[in-house]
Amino acid sequence: MEKLKEQICKIFDISQEEASIFLAEFKKKEVKKNEIFIAEGEICHVVGLIEQGLMVCVYNKDGEEIIDEFGFENGFITNYYSFLTQTPSLKEIRALEDSMIHIISRQSLEVLGSQHPFIERMSRIMNEKLFLRAHERIKSLLLESAQERYEKLIAQRQDLARRIPQYMIASYLHVKPETISRIRKKMSNTTLLT
Known part of the structure; x- marks a missing residue:
């Protein structure tokens, strides 16, 4: 949990004390490989913070899986659209590896936000980061070659x-x-030639 706390402090520029207040409301949950975290058709009421493991967000179209996103250690995982709109999720989120996730409910997050002003700032920062990531992904799909997209992805996550x-x-x-x-x-x- 200490690594998560450090990451939260860094991402949101908050103190150790503020990070402790925020993380105290999360409940630890083990999610086994291939276990569904958020089911397609279910309204998303939780946000997860991955301590260990790997998650995948998948749309199903005519029996084919279309990968939307991966979730890694020290990162958040949720269907943010469903969470915000309170509409059924159009995608499934499941574990690709045995995972340890810390979960907070929408209700707990709202109570926390009403008690601590720094939570509102964290929410704004998260929204900005999500927007920028979505913008970069769309731009990449529209303007970069398959090789450029692959190289960028591998450079970001060597594993x-x-x-x-x-x-x-x-x-x-x-x-x-x-x-x-x-x-x-x-x-x-190319690597062999250099």
Whole structure:
């Protein structure tokens, strides 16, 4: 939990005491590999903070999974659209690995926000970060090649290729798995030449 506290302090520029107040309301939960955290069709009433493990957000279209996002250690995980609008989730969030998550309910978060003004600031910062991340993802899909998107993803998370199956990375990047194979081969040939 100390690592999470440090991360919260860093992301939101808050004190250790404020981070402790915020994290005290979270409840620890183990989520086993392939277990669903938020089901498609369910209204999302919780926000998770991943201490350990890996999560995936998936849309299902005509029996095909379309990867929207991955959730890693020290990061938040939720269906924020469903959480804000209180409408049924159009995607599923499940564990790709055995995971340890700290969860806070919408109600607890609202009570906390009414008691501590710094929570409102945290909420604003989170909204800004989510907007910027969504903007970068859309821009990347529109303007960058498959190889540029793959290289950027791997640069951000070096452990991805080891932890996530190739077909999921391909889905996330909106390319075919064979495209990822070609990119990896091209990259390894370039590495061998240098």
